[in-house]
Every structure is written in C-alpha cells, then in structure tokens.
Amino acid sequence: MKPPPAGAGPGRAATIYEVARLAGVSHQTVSRYMADPSKLKAATSEKVERAMAELNYTPNLTARSLRTRSTYRLLALVPGASPYFPSRMLTGAAAAAQDAGYHLDVVALEGSGPDRTERLRRILDGGPFAGALSFVPLAGTDLLQAQERIPVVVAGEYDDQMRGQGRMSDGSAAGSIVAHLAALGHRRIAHIAGPQEWPAARNRLRVYRQAVQEAGLEDGGVAEAEWNAASGYAAAQTLVADRSITAIFAANDQLAVGAIRALHEEGRRVPDDVSVVGWDDHPESAFLVPSLTTVHMDLEAQGSHAMKQLLAALKPGRTPPPEPGTAGMRLVLRESSGPAPRAPGQTSLEA
Amino acid sequence: MKPPPAGAGPGRAATIYEVARLAGVSHQTVSRYMADPSKLKAATSEKVERAMAELNYTPNLTARSLRTRSTYRLLALVPGASPYFPSRMLTGAAAAAQDAGYHLDVVALEGSGPDRTERLRRILDGGPFAGALSFVPLAGTDLLQAQERIPVVVAGEYDDQMRGQGRMSDGSAAGSIVAHLAALGHRRIAHIAGPQEWPAARNRLRVYRQAVQEAGLEDGGVAEAEWNAASGYAAAQTLVADRSITAIFAANDQLAVGAIRALHEEGRRVPDDVSVVGWDDHPESAFLVPSLTTVHMDLEAQGSHAMKQLLAALKPGRTPPPEPGTAGMRLVLRESSGPAPRAPGQTSLEA
DNA sequence: CCGCCTTTTGTTATCGATCACATAATGGAG
DNA sequence: CTCCATTATGTGATCGATAACAAAAGGCGG
Incomplete structure (x- = not known):
C-alpha cells in the first residue's frame, strides 16, 4: 500500500x-x-x-490536483475480450493525451451486463478521472452513470447531437466494397457483421444493405459474429450452404480469415469460387494466401483523434476539432476478391 | 479550532x-x-x-501522494512500432496494477538510439512514477538512466542475478519444435529469428541452435527479422533458395505468415514441401490455411506476472513471486507442419 | 497503591499548489 | 492634486492525507 x-x-x-x-x-x-x-x-x-x-x-501536479480537485488523469477503456485490440489506436490516444499534459490509464473492460457496470463503477470510484475514452461500446445505463461524473467519449460512437463521429465508425467504405464486387460480376453476396452494439459494426451493415439494394444485387444473408476468427468461421459455415453466394463481405479481417477457412473446408476456393473481403487491413493481411482485399484504416490517427475530442470536451470553452472525414480509409484490392465464377453456384457441376 | x-x-x-x-x-x-x-x-x-x-x-490518493511524496502511478512502455502488440499482455498487467491500488500509464516508445533515450527522459521528467514496466527491450544506457530514479522491470528481461525471468523470454519450447520436426523426418531446417535485442528472440534462437545440434540435424541458416509479416516474408525469400531446407521455424506467428507467403510465391507447398512453425498462437492462427503449428502462450498471465514482479520490486521487504515456470507454454500441432517430403529438396524434379 | 514502561490515541505541523480576500500601486476623470 | 475605480501583488486559509511529537490509558513488578 x-x-x-x-x-x-x-x-x-x-x-x-x-x-x-x-x-x-x-x-x-x-x-x-x-x-x-x-x-x-x-x-x-x-x-x-x-x-x-x-x-x-x-x-507539482499532485499538489495542484489536491487544491483544484481536478486531476490530470484520463481513463482508457479497452476491450478485454478482444485479444488483439489494435494497440496502435491506444498509443495514438496516449500520445495525444500526453501532449496535452494528461496521463492515460488503461483499464480492460471485460464481460457485459451488470457485471461490467459494477466493474466500471468500481474503476470510477477508485480514483478521480478527468475524463474517459472508451474503445468499447457502452450500454446506455453504463454511459449515463459514467457521464454523471465525467466527460466520456466513446470512440466511434455518436455525440449528443447524433452526428456520427465519423472516422472510426464510418461505414461508407462498405459501399466501395459492394461496388467492387458488383463490378466483378457478383450477383448474390453475404455479410458477416460484427457485434451490433458496436456502431462501426452497425454502420458497415447499414451501408452494406443500402449499397446492395442500390446496386440491384441480391442479399444472400447477414450473419452476426464476434470480432474474431473463430466466430467468423462459425458464421461462414451457415452461409456456405447457399452455393449461389459468390462473395462474402466480412466486417473485419479476422472474420474474413475465419470465413476463408470455412470455405476452404467446404472445398470452395477463394477467390475462384467465392470472393472474400475484410476490413481493417491488418499488417498480416497482405501476406495471407490468398492476400486479403480489405479496407485500410489509419488506426493511430483514429485513436489520436478520439482523444482530441475528449480533450476538447474537458475544456467547455473550446469546440471539438472539425471532423476530418474519412481520410485514410480506402479499399485495398488484393487476391481474395476476383471475378464471379462463370456459372455462379454451379461450380460443383462444372467438372 | x-x-x-x-x-x-x-x-x-x-x-x-x-x-x-x-x-x-x-x-x-x-x-x-x-x-x-x-x-x-x-x-x-x-x-x-x-x-x-x-x-x-x-x-484521496492525491492528498496521500502529496504528503508521502510518492505516487501510485506506474509506467507501461509498449512498442510503438509493433502495430499489433498483444494488448492482452497490457491488460493483464493493468489489472494486476489496479488490484494493488496503482494506476498504469501507457506510453508508446518508438524509434531507437539517442532519440528514444531523450523521449524516455522526457517521460520520466513529466511526472513522478513509482516504477516502470517495459515491454520493449531497453538499451543499457536507457535502462541505467531510468533505474537511477525508479525500479524498472523489463518484461522477459533478465534480472540482476542474471536469472532469466522465465515465462516471456523462455525459449525452451523451441526444443519441442525441433524435436517435432526431427520426428517428422526433417533433416535440414532453418530459423527466422526475431530482433536480437529482445531476450525472447535471443532465447528462441539459442535453444533452436542447441536443439538442432543435439538432434543431429543440419542448420539450414538463420535469418534475423523484425516482428512482422513483411519482415518474415523478406527473410524467407533468402532461405527458400536452399531447396534442401524442408522446415522453417519462425520466431512468431506473423513471421510464419510471411514465410508461408514467400514459399507460396516460390511454388512450394506447406506442409507438403516445407513445414512452417510459428510462436505465440494468435487467435487467427488456427484458422489460417494451412492452420499454423505454433507455441501457445498465455499472454495475459504473462503481463500480469511481469507486473507482479514490478510491484514486488516496489516493496523492498517482499521478495519477488516465485517463478511459475513455463506454465501455459505448449506446442500446438496443426496443419503447417507435416512429414518431410520423400526426396527432400527434389520436389521440383518429381513432376 | 505507586511509579515506570508500553501501548494506544490525540494534537498540531506539513506536503505544494490554488483560492479568497486584503492591500498596495496605477491611471484617468474632475 | 485629489479621489476612486482598476489593476497588480501580498497574506493567510485550504485541499486531505501522513509525520512528528505529546498525552492518555493500560499493565506489571515491588
């Protein structure tokens, strides 16, 4: 002690x-x-x-804090369950906090429901934080309870005017994906969505559905999954039964890896029989076999940007920095997506 | 009154x-x-x-700190360059710190040489930390400078009695890998090593060399690389020239992914022509095609353990917790390793 | 029952900053 | 040149804990 x-x-x-x-x-x-x-x-x-x-x-910041009852400590909530949460996003946020003279405490927020609410309460009681930046979606009650005390920014979440805070949760690139697949001749495609409590997952799904409709394609179904390969594998297993689906858009690269595995086990080749597209552009994704068509993101900049929003919220005078749009988000074409097979859904009969 | x-x-x-x-x-x-x-x-x-x-x-920890001239803040140094540093290790450490009533600040330590030393100095000046836990290897001068002020534990590094702090840097599983490959009939194998300033990378290399010799195998060469797929890809390109090598042991899973890619581009199949083994057991590794033979690690426990060592160092009275050995580290056999080809190095002549 | 030593509890000072208020210095209007 | 509003600076209190020392309570031999 x-x-x-x-x-x-x-x-x-x-x-x-x-x-x-x-x-x-x-x-x-x-x-x-x-x-x-x-x-x-x-x-x-x-x-x-x-x-x-x-x-x-x-x-002496300690003495200052004691007198002013303020602290120079911020809280970063990261998903405990997601084993490879991109630490770049975190280090980007940490750097921005330090530049502003704040310190950033990391806490893993695991579990869900009342358990998690309790844990969050304990953390907030533990020491006075000036604000919190969450990389985890917070349920309404959690959020309200937390915001009673301190400003909270949930990265990729909506602000109180219900303007999307762009960037992290921006799903517009899903439109590019659908357009890309349509141009390759795919007619019936499916989506493996992320957990729907994440705005990013919801936006990707929403834009996907809209784009499919606008492009006049058939929606082969949506399977919801966690953000990991095992879950993508399971989700894809339910989708592969429909052999008329020739392309799968996965909400992140791990899901895409799981989906490719499931297709492989069904004897369906990627991209010859089915195209797969991911999202995030992990550093490994370019080296997979097949290399992954995906959406590139500048994670460090996003973490840094989320932190700047929090810092702005701490000083009532200042307005949040302008939304820098979707900069850094772009579709990267690689081997896992290709032309639709000549006779879609008939690959097994070609032999 | x-x-x-x-x-x-x-x-x-x-x-x-x-x-x-x-x-x-x-x-x-x-x-x-x-x-x-x-x-x-x-x-x-x-x-x-x-x-x-x-x-x-x-x-009120602030008031207590002011009076006692101590802080409840610890510093976590994470690699800024490694985009997907396993955050589990960090969250494990954070949880251990919080259980002990400390807060953990995260700082990304990027670059190298004098630049980094300067950055480290600035961080330590910025606020009084009670101790630091580094997931980055620190050069001798950095370390000395830092340790003048506060206790520093470098995860996976050696302590001052030169006893390896086991676990993270333990390379003994490399022996299991070599034995596994030898049992499959491989005679000539190679190693893609991690950056040699990391004790974990050095230990894996050291144990690899020793095991190869003891098993009477031929060392097909060692290529040093960074901890990422791109570097593994480049390293493997230099190794594939020697077609008598039938197995590659990569120092982590990302390197293995890069190596498999390089082999694929050379037209060599995994595992039919060449076996590849990784290390870390990323959650995705089981779903790759081929799935990756690798060494499973309990990263969260390791982060937590490293933090406990730091906490022990903060209280002069207590001795560090006993070394829990290599618990949780085990070879996981999957598809990327298989029997050596009948005529090693002759695959291209079989047709 | 006294005196002395040990254990337990109370009183006041202190860490290093800001806040609230008092006081000194400045400046312009009359 | 005086007066008063303003501005600049100084004095003492305060945040909530621990440190240092003082005092009270308890225990025990003689």
Missing part, C-alpha cells in the same frame, strides 16, 4: 516558494504567472520566468 | 475527518487504521470500520 518515494534525485524539486524567493515576489505571483503570464506586469513576469528557468522548476 | 468540513454532501467523497467524527475518534486514528488496523484496539478498529462503511469512504 505504501510505495517508496519517487524521484529521489539530486535534491528535491523546486517549489513555487523557492521560485518566489529567488524572483523577489510572493508565491501567489508565481502561481499567477503559471495561470496567465499576461496578467502580470512585464517586469514581474520576466523576473519569475528567469527564476523558474534557473531552478528548473516544474509544478 | 479546526472543525471537520461542514456537510458531507452526497456529491463529495468523505474524508478521514468525517469518518473520524462519525466513529468518535481522531482523524489520525482513522489514518492509522488504513496503515495497519491491527495496531488499534479491536473496539476502536471496529468503530472506524463501521464509519468507513457507512460513509462509503475511499481515501
């Missing part, structure tokens, strides 16, 4: 009192300098500045 | 003064209760306990 002193360096760090004495002013003047140097007389301001530089002063 | 704060409003958290008043003792007694309840008379202790429960008291 009692950690040893930190930073037992060469002498203790300087305090405002030492700075004040050296500058020949009161400690409060030093404090004012930090709040807003322009409110001091230029001469005073300069004296303080010099003293600070000489003593190599850095403010 | 210093009366306790006016009203224990439902909004603000209770303080020791309020607890003390309710329990009919002094605030210092409450403080003592938290330090060690057994030092109080049983009756007093119980009164405090009841008051705490009634007020739902949680100590």
Whole structure:
C-alpha cells in the first residue's frame, strides 16, 4: 500500500516558494504567472520566468490536483475480450493525451451486463478521472452513470447531437466494397457483421444493405459474429450452404480469415469460387494466401483523434476539432476478391 | 479550532475527518487504521470500520501522494512500432496494477538510439512514477538512466542475478519444435529469428541452435527479422533458395505468415514441401490455411506476472513471486507442419 | 497503591499548489 | 492634486492525507 518515494534525485524539486524567493515576489505571483503570464506586469513576469528557468522548476501536479480537485488523469477503456485490440489506436490516444499534459490509464473492460457496470463503477470510484475514452461500446445505463461524473467519449460512437463521429465508425467504405464486387460480376453476396452494439459494426451493415439494394444485387444473408476468427468461421459455415453466394463481405479481417477457412473446408476456393473481403487491413493481411482485399484504416490517427475530442470536451470553452472525414480509409484490392465464377453456384457441376 | 468540513454532501467523497467524527475518534486514528488496523484496539478498529462503511469512504490518493511524496502511478512502455502488440499482455498487467491500488500509464516508445533515450527522459521528467514496466527491450544506457530514479522491470528481461525471468523470454519450447520436426523426418531446417535485442528472440534462437545440434540435424541458416509479416516474408525469400531446407521455424506467428507467403510465391507447398512453425498462437492462427503449428502462450498471465514482479520490486521487504515456470507454454500441432517430403529438396524434379 | 514502561490515541505541523480576500500601486476623470 | 475605480501583488486559509511529537490509558513488578 505504501510505495517508496519517487524521484529521489539530486535534491528535491523546486517549489513555487523557492521560485518566489529567488524572483523577489510572493508565491501567489508565481502561481499567477503559471495561470496567465499576461496578467502580470512585464517586469514581474520576466523576473519569475528567469527564476523558474534557473531552478528548473516544474509544478507539482499532485499538489495542484489536491487544491483544484481536478486531476490530470484520463481513463482508457479497452476491450478485454478482444485479444488483439489494435494497440496502435491506444498509443495514438496516449500520445495525444500526453501532449496535452494528461496521463492515460488503461483499464480492460471485460464481460457485459451488470457485471461490467459494477466493474466500471468500481474503476470510477477508485480514483478521480478527468475524463474517459472508451474503445468499447457502452450500454446506455453504463454511459449515463459514467457521464454523471465525467466527460466520456466513446470512440466511434455518436455525440449528443447524433452526428456520427465519423472516422472510426464510418461505414461508407462498405459501399466501395459492394461496388467492387458488383463490378466483378457478383450477383448474390453475404455479410458477416460484427457485434451490433458496436456502431462501426452497425454502420458497415447499414451501408452494406443500402449499397446492395442500390446496386440491384441480391442479399444472400447477414450473419452476426464476434470480432474474431473463430466466430467468423462459425458464421461462414451457415452461409456456405447457399452455393449461389459468390462473395462474402466480412466486417473485419479476422472474420474474413475465419470465413476463408470455412470455405476452404467446404472445398470452395477463394477467390475462384467465392470472393472474400475484410476490413481493417491488418499488417498480416497482405501476406495471407490468398492476400486479403480489405479496407485500410489509419488506426493511430483514429485513436489520436478520439482523444482530441475528449480533450476538447474537458475544456467547455473550446469546440471539438472539425471532423476530418474519412481520410485514410480506402479499399485495398488484393487476391481474395476476383471475378464471379462463370456459372455462379454451379461450380460443383462444372467438372 | 479546526472543525471537520461542514456537510458531507452526497456529491463529495468523505474524508478521514468525517469518518473520524462519525466513529468518535481522531482523524489520525482513522489514518492509522488504513496503515495497519491491527495496531488499534479491536473496539476502536471496529468503530472506524463501521464509519468507513457507512460513509462509503475511499481515501484521496492525491492528498496521500502529496504528503508521502510518492505516487501510485506506474509506467507501461509498449512498442510503438509493433502495430499489433498483444494488448492482452497490457491488460493483464493493468489489472494486476489496479488490484494493488496503482494506476498504469501507457506510453508508446518508438524509434531507437539517442532519440528514444531523450523521449524516455522526457517521460520520466513529466511526472513522478513509482516504477516502470517495459515491454520493449531497453538499451543499457536507457535502462541505467531510468533505474537511477525508479525500479524498472523489463518484461522477459533478465534480472540482476542474471536469472532469466522465465515465462516471456523462455525459449525452451523451441526444443519441442525441433524435436517435432526431427520426428517428422526433417533433416535440414532453418530459423527466422526475431530482433536480437529482445531476450525472447535471443532465447528462441539459442535453444533452436542447441536443439538442432543435439538432434543431429543440419542448420539450414538463420535469418534475423523484425516482428512482422513483411519482415518474415523478406527473410524467407533468402532461405527458400536452399531447396534442401524442408522446415522453417519462425520466431512468431506473423513471421510464419510471411514465410508461408514467400514459399507460396516460390511454388512450394506447406506442409507438403516445407513445414512452417510459428510462436505465440494468435487467435487467427488456427484458422489460417494451412492452420499454423505454433507455441501457445498465455499472454495475459504473462503481463500480469511481469507486473507482479514490478510491484514486488516496489516493496523492498517482499521478495519477488516465485517463478511459475513455463506454465501455459505448449506446442500446438496443426496443419503447417507435416512429414518431410520423400526426396527432400527434389520436389521440383518429381513432376 | 505507586511509579515506570508500553501501548494506544490525540494534537498540531506539513506536503505544494490554488483560492479568497486584503492591500498596495496605477491611471484617468474632475 | 485629489479621489476612486482598476489593476497588480501580498497574506493567510485550504485541499486531505501522513509525520512528528505529546498525552492518555493500560499493565506489571515491588
């Protein structure tokens, strides 16, 4: 319970009192300098500045927090269940937080339902956080409870004006996928959707359905799955029964891997018999056999952007940064998608 | 006179003064209760306990830190370059830290050399950390500089008695891999090693070499690579020239994916012509085509274990937890490894 | 029952910053 | 040149915990 002193360096760090004495002013003047140097007389301001530089002063954030009842700590909620949650997104967010002088605590939020609500409550009780950034979709009650206390931004979630916070949850690239498949001659395609509590999963599904209809294609069915290969495998097994389906759009690359495996076990070749498209462009996806047609995302930028939204929410004065649109999201064509077979659904009869 | 704060409003958290008043003792007694309840008379202790429960008291860590000049913040250094650093390892560590009442800050450590040393210095200056857990190998100078200030544990690194801190860096399963390949009739095998500044990569290589020799096999060569598929692909391209190599052991699953791709492009089938074995057992690896023979690791337990070592280092009294050995590390046999071809190196002449 | 030592509890100071208020310095209008 | 509103600076209190020291309570031999 009692950690040893930190930073037992060469002498203790300087305090405002030492700075004040050296500058020949009161400690409060030093404090004012930090709040807003322009409110001091230029001469005073300069004296303080010099003293600070000489003593190599850095403010004690602990003391400041105690007095102001604010903290410089933010909370990052990451999915505990998703074993390979892209850490780039997290490091992007962490970097943005640190640039703003905040520290980012990581907590894995596992499970679901009341269990998770309880866990969230305990975390929020544990220490005062200035805000929270969640990479996990939060149920309505969780969110309300959390937001009673601190600003919460759910990456890829909607803001309170119900404008989608673009980027992470933007599903528009699903339109490109459908168009790509249609251009290759596919007529009947299917979708393996992610967990529908994730806005990103919902948007991909929504855009998929709309695009299929607009392109005049047949919807071969939608199977919902978790964000992992095992679940994609299981979902695809239900879809492969319909041999007239010649293309599958999976909501992420892991699902696509599982789907390809399921097709392989059914003796159906990718892309000769069935095309498969993923989403996320994992670094491995270009090296799979077949390499995966997918949607590239700049995960680090997305994490950083989500954090900037949170930081903006912490300062009531400032407005959130403008939505940078879908930059960095683009369809990458690789081997797993190809022309529809000549006689769709008849591959087994060709021999 | 210093009366306790006016009203224990439902909004603000209770303080020791309020607890003390309710329990009919002094605030210092409450403080003592938290330090060690057994030092109080049983009756007093119980009164405090009841008051705490009634007020739902949680100590203000900020105030405590200010007085004790200590912090409850730990630093987690994760590789910024590795896009899919297993976040499970991180969440395991975070959970262990939180159980001990610490908060874990995440920082991505990118680049290398003096650049990185500078970045590390800035981070350590930024706020007082009680300790640091690095998932990145630290160069000698970085490490020394950091350890001057706070305890540092590098996951998978050696401790100061040069006992390997087992688990993460344990390479013994490489022996199982070589034995497995030898049993399948392979005579000449190769290794794609990870970056040699990582102890885990060095140990896998070391055990590989030793096992190859002991099994009386031929070492077909070692290619060093980064921890990603692209690098595994490039490394394998140099190895496939030697067509007498019938098996490749890659230091992790991503490298194996890259290697399989390179073999595929050379027209060599896996496992019919060449067997490939990975390490880590990514959740996707079971669903690849071919599914990957690999070494399963319990990443979350490893992260948690590394954190426990750090926590032990923070309390000079306690000794580090016993090394739990290689539990959870085991070879998983799948499709990517199979019997050596009848006429090794002659596959292209069979037709 | 006293005195002395040990255990238990209470009182006041302190960590390093900001806040609230008091006071000194400045500046423009009359 | 005075007066008063403004601006700039200083003084003391405060956040919530622990540290240091003081005092009270309990135990035991003589």
